[in-house]
Amino acid sequence: MAHVEINGGPASVEAVHRVATWNYGHFTSMQVRQRAVAGLALHLHRLRDGSRELFPERAAPSERTIVELVRHALGDQKDASVRVTVVPAGSDPEGVDVMVSVSEPAPDAAGAPLRVRTVTYERELPHLKHVATLGLTYHYLAARAAGFDDALFVARDGRISEGSVWNVAFWDGERVIWPDAPQLTGITMQVLRLGLKKLGIPDEQRTLTAASLPGMRAAAAANSRCPAQPIATIGETTLPDSAEFAALLREAWRAMPWDDL
Structure with a gap:
């Protein structure tokens, strides 16, 4: 209730x-x-x-x-x-x-790996978590209607930025990569980066475009409801190691203490 x-x-x-x-x-x-x-x-x-x-x-x-x-x-x-x-x-x-x-609390267990599509869209004032959510909801619903699970946004200059209500993390086989583009710097993303640093796992922000996707081994969505939701495909690109990558991110999530209210 x-x-x-x-x-x-x-x-x-x-x-x-x-x-x-x-x-x-x-x-x-x-x-x-x-x-x-x-x-x-x-x-x-x-x-x-x-x-x-x-x-x-x-x-x-x-x-x-x-x-x-x-x-x-x-x-x-x-x-x-x-x-x-x-x-x-x-x-x-x-x-x-x-x-x-x-x-009610939301279960943080990951669901089945997501199939997402890219769409050109930039939120207004993307660095703010503001209440103007019509655009992102529209693209999420449109992706669902087209047979996908969600949408990954690409800026007008071609840079991958963020998901509808989540940040996206990639794995290239050596390090965790976060898109360098206008986006909301999510709290879960920040906690994960601190956890990765604590575990000694390299991560960085890098400009990513559609041309970068074939070089990625895995991807995961991260938000307050689920810190590591595997992504199976982005458009035509298959990401074979996403389940293992999500497990790595969860290890980083567990490495950080929670704060008492």
């Missing part, structure tokens, strides 16, 4: 309607396990930076306030999916409202 609070109180129909109608804000999504979060500080920094960019004239909530609001919305729950959304305040022209949504 979903539970929604705004600024620590019950979310009224009027408040939720205002948020949906205004449709201007940013958010972060996280999985909570035993009241701990992977990369909690990174989530808080994302919210801070998003508020500074989208609401430069408004006072942003402190990181401590965000954590207190998440704790309050969780109540007695130890495991949950949590989304924190920051929007302009309805009653205060100099403030913001913080909406915390709590729902």
Whole structure:
């Protein structure tokens, strides 16, 4: 059962309607396990930076306030999916409202390897996790209708960037490679890179295009719901080692401690 609070109180129909109608804000999504979060500080920094960019004239909530609001919305729950959304305040022209949504925890087990297709698309303000999600949802649904599982975005200059709601990691047989292109630097991606460094596994960001794909042995999608979802094919390119690569990424994920709320 979903539970929604705004600024620590019950979310009224009027408040939720205002948020949906205004449709201007940013958010972060996280999985909570035993009241701990992977990369909690990174989530808080994302919210801070998003508020500074989208609401430069408004006072942003402190990181401590965000954590207190998440704790309050969780109540007695130890495991949950949590989304924190920051929007302009309805009653205060100099403030913001913080909406915390709590729902059932998402299983992080990988599903069957994905078949994805590439599509030329660039999100607006790609470095922000903002609420303007129509374009990415459209391309995800279009890929599904065409018989694929998801879409991998390619910028207008030909650079591979990110998936619909995930970052993509590649394996060339020697190192982990992340696309160097305008994209959202996902929290899971950041945690994985820290874990890879801890394990001594080389990784880097590199410009990748469609011409780079035949040289890759594996690929995986990474987001807050699943840190390592194998990708079987991208278009006509088969990635034979994706299951083994996903196992490697999961090892890096497990190498990093979770932060108590």
